[in-house]
Amino acid sequence: MRLEEFAEEVLKGVEEKAGGSLEVRIVPGAKNNGITLTGITASKHEGKGGVCIYLDNYYEGYCDGRITLGWIAEDVYGKLMEHCNDLDGVDMGVLWDWEAAKGRIRAKLVNREMNRELLKKVPYREFLDLAVIYYVTLDGLSESGTAAFTVSDQNMEVWRKDENALYQMAVSNMRLDGEPVFEDMEEIIRSMIPDGMPDLAVGMPKIRSYVLTNPKKVFGAVELLDGNTLTEIGDKLGSDYMVLPSSLHESIILPVDGRISYQELADIVTDINRNVVSIVERLSDHVYLYERKEGALRIAA
DSSP, rough: HHHHHHHHHHHHHHHHTTTTTTEEEEEEEEEEGOEEEEEEESSTTTTSSSSSEOHHHHHHHHTTSSSSSHHHHHHHHHHHHHHHHHTOOGGGGGGGOOHHHHHGEEEEETTTHHHHHHHHTTTOOTTOOOOOOOOEEEOOOOTTTTEEEOOOOHHHHHTOOOOOHHHHHHHGGGGGGOOOOEEEHHHHHHHOOOTTSSOOOTTOOOOOOOOEEOOOOOOOGGGGGGGGHHHHHHHHHHHHEEEEEETTTTTEEEEOSSSHHHHHHHHHHHHHHHHHHGGGGGOOSEEEEEEHHHHHEEEEE
């Protein structure tokens, strides 16, 4: 069964379970890095925002024989109902009112080349080989605590604001969510080892590495925009450092010690991107260098 046929069958199952309580339809959903997924969107009330559940992972499970169409329809219906109920408490008018939206504006980093089509429709600015784009957070969703809506050129026309105003607001709002998270990689690994298990870090070569992200650990690579944070990391490490953009959500920090070349690090990042990181969460194949004397990031390889 092709994905299109699968989606139609799931839609029928959801419609039967909804019994007219939801307006549902199949939509293509544009995700990060030019990836388009197939989803079912639903809404309960006219004028309220819709929610979308993507079917691609369900389709893989169905093709593998792990889950049935009936189970999928039941699960998708349950999630759509949950999120639609959550949206009952969300004021979607915030998206079109600058005074209401400005405190909710956040920024995130995406790969510029892989998002060329998206960037034709949204305000952005270049940052290294990346692009800074913006979204509005809305309280109300139980699972993640917030819904996020990408700021479009249409929003900008209604707000009558330029991209610079958007950038300044997003940067000033970063600390409303808390301080940046800067953690020792070895400690992160140790915290993941169950009690009683041998410490895998014992006997391994000591490579000082750290993870930089935001408090929610969602779109945490955006911390690279905070010059104060970059300066503080340099002061803490006492050296220049490499930044490996491991995903949309975090960056890996390595003090410069001469043991590995910039190109070798870039090759490692590329290999991990191809074999480990989901293409939707991929950020860059490059590595960056923060030079304390210059107080800035640059592409190193």
